[in-house]
Amino acid sequence: MQPASVSKRVERMWQLSAKTLGQERTPQTVYLGIISNRYALVRGTQLIRDELMLSFNQPDYHRHNQALNASTDFKECSADLELPSVLTTCGYTMCGDRICQSNSLRRYQSMVAGRFGSITEGGEMKPELFFATGGGTDSGPTLAHVTVGHAVDAAIKYKLYNTNQDSSFLVNIDVCTHCGHLDIGENNSAEFAGKTYDGVGVIYGLAQESVFRDPRPACGAIVGMLTNFNLQNPVHVRLRNDLGEANYQFLSKNDVPADDGSPCRFLIAAAIIAIQGMRNTLEALGPGGELDERGVGHMTAQVQINNRENCETNLYCARATVSNGVITEQGLGTDATKYTAKMVTVRGVRRVFFEYDGTTEYPIQKRLYMMTTNSQNIAKAARAKIADAENSASLNTLARRPSNASQASEDCCSVKAPTRRKKKVLPPMAEDRDDSSAYSEVQSGRNSLQRSLPKEADGPRQRSSRGSIRSNGGKSGGKKRSPSPMSTPPATPLNEEAAPSDKGNTAIVHEAAYKEGQVAKKQGGMGFWWALVMISAVYMAMLGASVLYVTNVSKTPSQVEMM
Numbered sequence: 001m002q003p004a005s006v007s008k009r010v011e012r013m014w015q016l017s018a019k020t021l022g023q024e025r026t027p028q029t030v031y032l033g034i035i036s037n038r039y040a041l042v043r044g045t046q047l048i049r050d051e052l053m054l055s056f057n058q059p060d061y062h063r064h065n066q067a068l069n070a071s072t073d074f075k076e077c078s079a080d081l082e083l084p085s086v087l088t089t090c091g092y093t094m095c096g097d098r099i100c101q102s103n104s105l106r107r108y109q110s111m112v113a114g115r116f117g118s119i120t121e122g123g124e125m126k127p128e129l130f131f132a133t134g135g136g137t138d139s140g141p142t143l144a145h146v147t148v149g150h151a152v153d154a155a156i157k158y159k160l161y162n163t164n165q166d167s168s169f170l171v172n173i174d175v176c177t178h179c180g181h182l183d184i185g186e187n188n189s190a191e192f193a194g195k196t197y198d199g200v201g202v203i204y205g206l207a208q209e210s211v212f213r214d215p216r217p218a219c220g221a222i223v224g225m226l227t228n229f230n231l232q233n234p235v236h237v238r239l240r241n242d243l244g245e246a247n248y249q250f251l252s253k254n255d256v257p258a259d260d261g262s263p264c265r266f267l268i269a270a271a272i273i274a275i276q277g278m279r280n281t282l283e284a285l286g287p288g289g290e291l292d293e294r295g296v297g298h299m300t301a302q303v304q305i306n307n308r309e310n311c312e313t314n315l316y317c318a319r320a321t322v323s324n325g326v327i328t329e330q331g332l333g334t335d336a337t338k339y340t341a342k343m344v345t346v347r348g349v350r351r352v353f354f355e356y357d358g359t360t361e362y363p364i365q366k367r368l369y370m371m372t373t374n375s376q377n378i379a380k381a382a383r384a385k386i387a388d389a390e391n392s393a394s395l396n397t398l399a400r401r402p403s404n405a406s407q408a409s410e411d412c413c414s415v416k417a418p419t420r421r422k423k424k425v426l427p428p429m430a431e432d433r434d435d436s437s438a439y440s441e442v443q444s445g446r447n448s449l450q451r452s453l454p455k456e457a458d459g460p461r462q463r464s465s466r467g468s469i470r471s472n473g474g475k476s477g478g479k480k481r482s483p484s485p486m487s488t489p490p491a492t493p494l495n496e497e498a499a500p501s502d503k504g505n506t507a508i509v510h511e512a513a514y515k516e517g518q519v520a521k522k523q524g525g526m527g528f529w530w531a532l533v534m535i536s537a538v539y540m541a542m543l544g545a546s547v548l549y550v551t552n553v554s555k556t557p558s559q560v561e562m563m
Helices: 004-014 027-042 060-064 066-070 073-077 103-116 140-151 154-163 220-227 234-243 245-251 265-285 374-400 404-413 435-452 500-554 557-562
Strands: 046-048 085-093 128-130 168-185 189-192 195-198 201-204 295-306 313-323 326-331 339-346 349-356 365-368
Touching: 004 027, 004 295, 004 313, 004 326, 027 085, 027 103, 027 168, 027 295, 027 313, 085 103, 085 140, 085 154, 103 168, 128 140, 140 168, 140 265, 168 189, 168 265, 201 265, 201 349, 220 234, 220 245, 220 265, 234 245, 234 265, 245 265, 265 295, 265 313, 265 326, 313 349
Parallel strands: 046 085, 085 128, 085 168, 168 295
Antiparallel strands: 168 201, 189 195, 295 313, 313 326, 326 365, 339 349
């Protein structure tokens, strides 16, 4: 639970009146009201914002800093955590337009950020700065997460919370937009946003940086979004989402004039965008879990109004706190149809005072949310740390695992123990069977071998139907015989091996097919040569008989008698 002292300080702050809400006032007047609210939240406590006051925290890497270790004077700069303490930080958003980087912003840095922002060891302030185009917020959750995460470390929070039960953490964020202010007088006219304004006095949304320059739109992003919306422009899309579709349709068609006719639609649009940005950030601080029960968030929404020279003013739109499961808010709202404007003259300058829903007595509104406790944050951080450790362990395992190349080299270099194969019983040789059974055995062995070998080892297909050994007396075919694949044992590539379960069977098939092929070839070759010898003998006998007959016929009777 939140300490009672923290809750009392929050209640005391809401008892302060915010008389400048909805009014265009000087920056100093607006900032003094914000400062009084924040001092009420830290009253009676030790305010910790100087980095030297955090010297009670000594990270491990400080042991390498000899200059820091040699001096003990830094210990005297450390905050006394035995006292009720508040660690504070400050951040703000503003459009990056150069017209905004003048009097009002410098006054904010010196008055607000200089009191509640962090201070470096060199004495310089270092608030969180976010320059979203058009002002407001690019992302409320990101703004909240970065501002909180940069301000407090886990070790610092642990020592702060556990040393004194009344200590807390304060986050201050100011969301700002800007809008031009050009007083053309009652006797002049000006053209702006496709319209002509004649003698209306002040035109909001138009600014003149110098007497030597022409007036221009400010903020150009908000004016462009309302007058010439571009769906391909992400800034226009973001601003329109923050403004709301109903407000966009209303303000793009209506000037919302003040009591003297001054158009105020661009100023109203800037105020709504700032308020919506504040609410988005509040949701991230509270329901989003960025703050625990000891954390307090204070936020404001403002519009910086750009006048020439040093006459800039601010419109204080709303203020809010998030603490102990409650979001409390006061100020203008986000419904453009409920705005009414009245022009007043202060020190010779015409300014606008707004009413919202017909009143300037803005009620304090509260809404509840489910609070995230410090123990839940610690458990969440522990789970995240465990997850990171598991991811690191898995990455280390993958890093230690050898690659395919290294594994292959290890396999080549390693010496494996020889394995003894079981002796296989070969089938009976082909000599014990007839030629027909030998031929069938060879064919079956060759077919099984071709099916078992990979395609790369098959080589060119052989025509088995022709030129192969026949069983009809061992005679060959009439065409030239092609070499049989069984004439030589099949070659297995050196880098390829058969599957372990098929090694033995494949070897048997290879050996049996080779031997039986040799036997069959031998038998067929012997029969062929015996037939050739017999044919030659018959041919020679017939040739001799024919020669003898021709010789006898050609002889004369006297030769016959002489014989």
